Amino acid sequence: MLKRGRILIVEDEPALMRGLKDSFAGKNYEVLAAADGEAGMNLALSASPDLILLDIMLPRLNGFEICRAIREQNLDMPILMLTAKGQEEDIVLGLNLGADDYIVKPFRLGELHARANALLRRSRKQADICRFGEFELDLISRRLYRNGSEVELTAKEFKLLAHFAARPGRALARDAILNAVWGYSAIVTPRSIDRCVATLRAKIEADPHQPAYIQTIRDIGYRFEPEGRAA
């Protein structure tokens, strides 16, 4: 059955963790769990969840540090802080570090779900089908069509193109792309990205030497132009 989204829960108290896990799993979310800060950080970076529920007082690495580290990596999944620390300074600090919402224990489960949904709703902006030029990228069936006929993509190519298509017109830094598509821990040459872009261009560009969709910005990275190059 199709999941509504992947949620990472970082919480060290076993009872609460179990409750959260069950309640979100019961609502048909895919749940990832981490009981300490380091494990949470690793999962956040490697599993690219759609939402993170983040406790603050955690062993090894606290929630504030995790939050800042995630944002420094240019990852922008929503973060909902979930903690007993209800002082205004803590709330302000958490939100300023890049959290999107902050809820104080003890909380009502219904409210938590509603807040989680609100965050997911907003980030889920991305439609299931992206159209650009004469192409259709179907994120559900993971297929790309050009004027109705399929263009076969490899897994990496698809992920990269989906990343591009979700960020039309924006200048994307090479390292940000590497983080998002390859994962933070991937130890790959910066050249891998060129290579993947090259194969993608070969498949979607009319003239790969004059790319209309995937433009390179020297010294920066790439930019995806859904309407093709205006020039």
Added chain:
Amino acid sequence: MLKRGRILIVEDEPALMRGLKDSFAGKNYEVLAAADGEAGMNLALSASPDLILLDIMLPRLNGFEICRAIREQNLDMPILMLTAKGQEEDIVLGLNLGADDYIVKPFRLGELHARANALLRRSRKQADICRFGEFELDLISRRLYRNGSEVELTAKEFKLLAHFAARPGRALARDAILNAVWGYSAIVTPRSIDRCVATLRAKIEADPHQPAYIQTIRDIGYRFEPEGRAA
């Protein structure tokens, strides 16, 4: 002075309205105010604010109805509900109707600001454009347009121009520019900056010998005049 964003406050209690207005205006937001639901709805539709602070119990049209109506119009500015109704059902209802956050009176002003900032931060990522003269500098797509047609810039030129555009009308010392644009540790001739300014002028000035935008201040550095030279 450049505003950080346009906020619409819909609140019927005059004292609270005044407090909110002052506190946001003091933080350099542009504030729109509405004292009843209908006025709020009209402003939401016509003024396209970047954020709406929405009371629920309002004369004429309540906050829930406004929220739903806005979302039905496919407007997606963030909505922060701000109300004395702290029952879980109300919170869940508000969030499910399309609100992005919900804060219960009495609230702490610092928390409200932090939450408003968090919402703006997320939605603001969409556009960051500096205008000057007939130019538009898009910091997101990293492009410069003159009357709609693109002017190609190199990485250094772009960085330099962005630096200028962010500091309109100010005399900028040469070494300060070097620090900011080249980096504190760059070991370059002071002439590099002239060179880069020269290429920039060649691209944006009508007559590079009579620069209107990038003026040199002898013995000091340069000054960027967004409206062109008054003389």
Added chain:
DNA sequence: CGACGCGGTAACAATCCGGTAACATTGGCC
């Protein structure tokens, strides 16, 4: 077990800044 395809690295080629140097010009100051 072999073939194949994906995805990565390495090596090479082409390009493109961007820095320096050298010279021209300007402007201030006496």
Added chain:
DNA sequence: GGCCAATGTTACCGGATTGTTACCGCGTCG
């Protein structure tokens, strides 16, 4: 008006960055 310092201008070169090709390891599937 002339000298000097600061800036504009031009030409050139080196190196970093990206495109491209070739190759290889690994997992999958027949």
